[in-house]
Amino acid sequence: MRxxxxxxxxxxxxxxxxQKYYVVWAGIMPGIYxxxxxxxxxxxxxxxAQFKSFDTLEEAEHAFASSPNAxxxxxxxxxxxxxxxxxxxxxxxxxVVENSLAVDAACSGNPGQMEYRGVHVASRQQVFHYGxxxxxxxxxxxxxxxxxxALLKQKGLNMPIYSDSRNAISWVKQKKCKTxxxxxxxxxxxxxxxxxxxxxxxENSYTxxxxxxxxxxxxxVPADFGRK
Numbered sequence: 001m002r003x004x005x006x007x008x009x010x011x012x013x014x015x016x017x018x019q020k021y022y023v024v025w026a027g028i029m030p031g032i033y034x035x036x037x038x039x040x041x042x043x044x045x046x047x048x049a050q051f052k053s054f055d056t057l058e059e060a061e062h063a064f065a066s067s068p069n070a071x072x073x074x075x076x077x078x079x080x081x082x083x084x085x086x087x088x089x090x091x092x093x094x095x096v097v098e099n100s101l102a103v104d105a106a107c108s109g110n111p112g113q114m115e116y117r118g119v120h121v122a123s124r125q126q127v128f129h130y131g132x133x134x135x136x137x138x139x140x141x142x143x144x145x146x147x148x149x150a151l152l153k154q155k156g157l158n159m160p161i162y163s164d165s166r167n168a169i170s171w172v173k174q175k176k177c178k179t180x181x182x183x184x185x186x187x188x189x190x191x192x193x194x195x196x197x198x199x200x201x202x203e204n205s206y207t208x209x210x211x212x213x214x215x216x217x218x219x220x221v222p223a224d225f226g227r228k
Contacts, residue, residue: 021060025068026050028099029156032060037125041157044122045099093218098122101148102162102213104223105140108132111181116144118151119223121162127151135181135190141168142177144223146197149206160209164221169210175201 022039024030027049033039036053043049050068054060063071092098098121105116115131128147131140145168148161163169171177177194181187213221220226 020053020055021057022051022053023060023064023071024049024051025064028158030064032057032064037120037127038155040123040125041099041120041127041155041159044120045097092121095214096121096162096218097160097211100160100162100211101127101152102221102223103141103144103148104164104221104225105137105144106225107135107137107140111136114140115225116140116147117223117225118144118148121222124222133190134186136179138165138167138171139177139179139181139190139194141165142171142179143193143197145169145172145210146200149208149210150200150204152208153204153206158207160211162211162213162221164213164215166212169212172201172210 019034020036022033022036024033024039024042027042027046029042031042033042039051039053043051050072052063052068052071054063100121101118102121103116103118105114107114111134113132114135114137115129115133117129118127119125120127128151130143130147141163142165145161145163149172152159152161175198177198179194181190183191215221
């Protein structure tokens with residue numbers, strides 16, 4: 001069990017009236033988290049996960065240093081979220097790793113206004129979103145994968161990334177966005193983002209599996225924007 005004060009797993013942000021702290025006693029990486037999304041990333045799909053929310057960091061640190069049996073199933077001074085997260089309707093194929101990150105992009109025209117996002121598969125919780133910006137769908141898919149890789153590495157999380165784009169997966173493995181989109185004033189900001197993504201790939205190693213989402217067998221990728 002990691003200590004409550006291990007900074008790698010303690011994410012603090014500015015205090016607000018509704019700030020919550022989430023203690024994960026049993027999960028992928030036990031610790032104290034300051035966002036519901038981070039808590040879900042640690043507990044969704046983890047057999048026997050134990051976690052609870054608290055109003056203050058002091059309460060959370062005390063709870064994390066104690067047995068979860070003293071808190072699980074008991075009310076606290078908060079009106080925080082329940083310990084058990086209800087599963088959304090619908091089930092995935094047994095082939096799908098549910099504790100994973102799915103990414104997807106959408107483009108109004110190709111090229112056109114493009115955006116991408118990452119969604120935690122088990123919880124269907126959006127983890128990040130970028131756009132819209134003028135670009136192509138393949139560029140968005142490529143950037144989404146790199147965004148996911150960087151985020152998971154930053155937070156020390158070990159889970160696969162699903163993408164339904166063979167092109168984007170190939171580009172990431174080659175560390176090069178092989179788009180034919182012209183570089184011009186309206187795409188300059190996008191190309192600067194592409195260069196940062198390529199730079200990250202060249203300067204960082206990772207063990208995150210990048211998996212192909214099999215739409216024909218599993219339906220639309222969970223990060224799909226639903227605009228087809």
